[in-house]
Amino acid sequence: MIATTREPLLAKIRGEGIEIGALDAPIELADATVRYVDVLTREECLRHYPELPHHDRVIEPDIIAAADDLSVIDDASQDFILASHLLEHMADPIGTLVGFRRVLKPGGLLFLVLPDKRHTFDRPRERTTLDHLIADHREPPGHPARDRRDFDAYRDWARISKSFARDDQIDFWAEMLQRARYNVHFHCWIPEDVHELFAWLRESGTAPFELVEEARPKDGWEFAMLMRRVDG
Amino acid sequence: MTRRYRSFEIQGVPHHLDEAPDVRARDLDRGEATVVREDTGETYALRAADLNIALPASVPPIEPERRVDLRCVMERGIELDYADIDIVELIEIARRHALLREARA
Known part of the structure; x- marks a missing residue:
């Protein structure tokens, strides 16, 4: 029910x-x-x-x-x-x-x-898989793979929240968000x-x-x- | 002289970065971005120390490697063809998280 x-x-x-x-x-x-x-x-x-x-x-x-x-x-x-x-x-x-x-x-x-x-607004994003969550739990911040996944989340956020057309525009925005440890989904x-x-x-x-x-x-x-x- | 970086507006007034090499070097040392107000020719510096908002007590301090130069953020935003409003938003994100590098030790 x-x-x-x-x-x-x-x-x-x-x-x-x-x-x-x-x-x-x-x-x-x-x-x-x-x-x-x-x-x-x-x-x-x-x-x-x-x-x-x-x-x-x-x-x-x-x-x-x-x-x-x-x-x-x-x-x-x-x-x-x-x-x-x-x-x-x-x-x-x-x-x-x-x-x-x-x-x-x-x-x-x-x-x-x-x-x-x-x-x-998350509709265009890929659903987070269980394997992804387990990896995020096992690999702390600073682990290259973990940081890469977190960066991808910031890229998704930049892509959704801004109207940038180019990857380099999205990447720099995401880099700044990651430096700030910005509060994103x-x-x-x-x-x-x-x-x-x-x-x-x-x-x-x-x-x-x-x-x-x-x-x-x-x-x-x-x-x-x-x-x-x-x-x- | 041809400028490398385009003009942008601060409070509705066109400005551009002062591109003299010695000014740029000084900006990076002092945590500043020196701009030229185009209607009057006045030159003045935006200071990271004035922009950064102190982090809450419960938030760990920013590691040095996470900090960014105000001037570099502005230059990169212009290079990437961000709109003025996006550059302002980026600086706003940086200042709220106290990311802007202040005077170098």
């Missing part, structure tokens, strides 16, 4: 947890206490992203941490994690999910919202790709989760998954 809105998934979330990267669109929960995690304070966020449309709604994080380094948060301390339109921005999504699982209590819930690349998926990722995470023992419920809203541009930490 696949829901057509995210609300049935959110209704299952209780207790105390965190939302990562909420910026100006925090998720509302009826029966839960949320602390906000971001790498920037509110003031820093407004200074670095003046283009954010809803300045007055940007939240003040309770915890300053990067999504891919939650080391300031204790193991097995959270009932839930909310991460909307975040995972595709992570150069190493597997490493990020390993970190998420670590801070979740056994049975804790992970609520993910992801763009469906078929209905966003490193990856793009359709729902089946993410199911494949979670199946591998469980089968390999890397970060076992099980699907609780999924939502694919009718407009199709994003999908949501509620995953449960599995132990043993």
Whole structure:
């Protein structure tokens, strides 16, 4: 059964947890206490992203941490994690999910919202394969193959976001984005790709989760998954 | 004298890079880009130190090899036939990430 809105998934979330990267669109929960995690304070966020449309709604994080380094948060301390339109921005999504699982209590819930690349500006891009994700997890930044894949993501971003006609124009733009470690969609998926990722995470023992419920809203541009930490 | 780099607009006024070799060398040393305002002939320097926005405390400092010269970014953007607005956007990306190399030690 696949829901057509995210609300049935959110209704299952209780207790105390965190939302990562909420910026100006925090998720509302009826029966839960949320602390906000971001790498920037509110003031820093407004200074670095003046283009954010809803300045007055940007939240003040309770915890300053990067999504891919939650080391300031204790193991097995959270009932839930909310991460909307975040995972595709992570150069190493597997490493990020390993970190998420670590801070979740056994049975804790992970609520993910992801763009469906078929209905966003990512449409012209190749879907990120599982092999690509595994390689990104095993090869750290600085590894030539990893840096090449990251560069390709920046090239894709330059190609999509600008109207350059020439490869040298795209390459220099991508080089600058890579120097800046600019926040782009490193990856793009359709729902089946993410199911494949979670199946591998469980089968390999890397970060076992099980699907609780999924939502694919009718407009199709994003999908949501509620995953449960599995132990043993 | 034929200029290597085309004119571009800063706040609606045509400018061009000062291409004198000694000026270029000084720019690279000081983390600057010296431009000539074409309507008045005034010459002045854009300074990386004035443009860079300090990184948030939680972001690791920029490694030296990731930094770029303001002047080189402008030259390369012009060489690649970027529109003025694209060069401005590129500098904006660089300054927000504190990528612009300031005075050389």
